[in-house]
Amino acid sequence: MRRRVFVATPLLLSATLSSDCWDRLWRPSVDASEQSDSQLVRVAGTAFGTSVTLTALAGEQAAPVREVRAALHAAMQEVQQVDALLSLFRPDSQLSILNRNGRLDEAHPHLLRNLEFARTLSDLTAGAFDITVQPLWELFAQAKRSGGLPEASAIASARELVDFRAVRIEGSRVLLDRPDTKLTLNSLAQGYAVDVVLQILQRAGVGAALIDTGEIGNLGLRAPARPWTVGVQHPREPQSLLAAIAMDGRVLSTSGDYATHFTPDFRYHHIFDPATGVSPPVLSSTIALAASGLVADGISTAMMVMDRKAGAALLGNFPGADALWIDKQLRLDATAGVPFAT
Numbered sequence: 001m002r003r004r005v006f007v008a009t010p011l012l013l014s015a016t017l018s019s020d021c022w023d024r025l026w027r028p029s030v031d032a033s034e035q036s037d038s039q040l041v042r043v044a045g046t047a048f049g050t051s052v053t054l055t056a057l058a059g060e061q062a063a064p065v066r067e068v069r070a071a072l073h074a075a076m077q078e079v080q081q082v083d084a085l086l087s088l089f090r091p092d093s094q095l096s097i098l099n100r101n102g103r104l105d106e107a108h109p110h111l112l113r114n115l116e117f118a119r120t121l122s123d124l125t126a127g128a129f130d131i132t133v134q135p136l137w138e139l140f141a142q143a144k145r146s147g148g149l150p151e152a153s154a155i156a157s158a159r160e161l162v163d164f165r166a167v168r169i170e171g172s173r174v175l176l177d178r179p180d181t182k183l184t185l186n187s188l189a190q191g192y193a194v195d196v197v198l199q200i201l202q203r204a205g206v207g208a209a210l211i212d213t214g215e216i217g218n219l220g221l222r223a224p225a226r227p228w229t230v231g232v233q234h235p236r237e238p239q240s241l242l243a244a245i246a247m248d249g250r251v252l253s254t255s256g257d258y259a260t261h262f263t264p265d266f267r268y269h270h271i272f273d274p275a276t277g278v279s280p281p282v283l284s285s286t287i288a289l290a291a292s293g294l295v296a297d298g299i300s301t302a303m304m305v306m307d308r309k310a311g312a313a314l315l316g317n318f319p320g321a322d323a324l325w326i327d328k329q330l331r332l333d334a335t336a337g338v339p340f341a342t
Contacts, residue, residue, distance in 0.1 A: 038062050038208075043072040047083035048190050048214055052076065054197060056209035057222070063205050071204035075197040079213060082196060085110050086189045088134070099134070099183060102176040107169075110196075114188050114294070115169060121298045122164040124317055128310075129302035130274040134182035135161045137270060144262045159277035186270075190214040191253050191297025198293075210247070215254075215293055218247040229341045235285060244341035250320065251293035255300040256285035273305045280305045285326040289338065290318050299323070308333065
């Protein structure tokens with residue numbers, strides 16, 4: 001796979017930018033020809049512990065405003081349903097019940113799809129991607145609350161609980177075969193939510209939309225011959241834009257050492273290497289583009305753990321996938337198909 005090599009500061013999706021900066025990036029221009037044909041309809045809400053924004057074009061050259069707004073509201077409700085099922089922070093979510101009881105007899109299709117893909121990705125990555133790392137996250141989070149890092153012996157004990165093969169699916173029943181196994185779907189759920197939104201909007205006849213669930217997807221163009229453009233920012237300076245990516249119908253997902261970190265130097269963060277029990281030390285960030293949000297979200301996490309060669313090989317399992325890698329020295333390496341905006 002040919003790759004273009006850059007030297008740059010790390011990139012982060014600009015979903016967390018101030019509203020003024022965000023709007024300057026991706027709102028359609030307001031020249032008269034575009035205003036007369038269409039208008040933006042936006043629905044905002046919360047899910048996955050963050051803001052979710054769904055935006056679509058409606059009007060003369062698109063579906064009527066009322067139909068577009070109804071579709072966006074229906075999509076937002078389904079995003080919040082995904083969150084309600086897969087959240088670690090809701091004690092009544094199906095994922096929380098599974099983690100508590102070690103079994104779930106009537107798993108929702110949303111949960112099953114995530115678990116099934118997680119197993120596929122774990123097999124493809126020889127365990128570099130593993131949703132059973134939750135005990136490590138809990139260990140480091142508790143240590144941070146106490147003002148430090150966990151002891152090596154505690155890390156080793158938590159790592160013994162990490163094994164994706166402990167998750168067994170039998171029809172709609174899910175079983176955890178090892179005591180104290182706990183799952184997290186934080187590396188899949190937001191990307192999956194993009195897929196859910198896209199399906200609802202396509203069924204409703206919406207032809208142009210930008211979806212931000214924390215991961216980014218789109219339908220169509222924001223204006224004739226003009227793609228939706230997503231800004232990227234410096235991970236240590238949230239208000240600073242560095243570049244832009246022209247959305248091309250694929251879902252864009254990012255993983256990095258900045259989202260949740262346990263030490264100020266970002267050495268220890270929320271992504272864990274199952275083989276070591278600590279955060280992978282080489283990369284600062286990875287960004288993946290794929291036809292599916294579930295795929296993009298998962299492989300962006302997996303590539304944080306894998307070396308460059310293995311990460312590039314992983315992309316080959318998903319036709320049309322592309323990626324960016326940013327290492328700790330702030331060098332950026334991108335596959336040739338990343339659609340940087342000019």
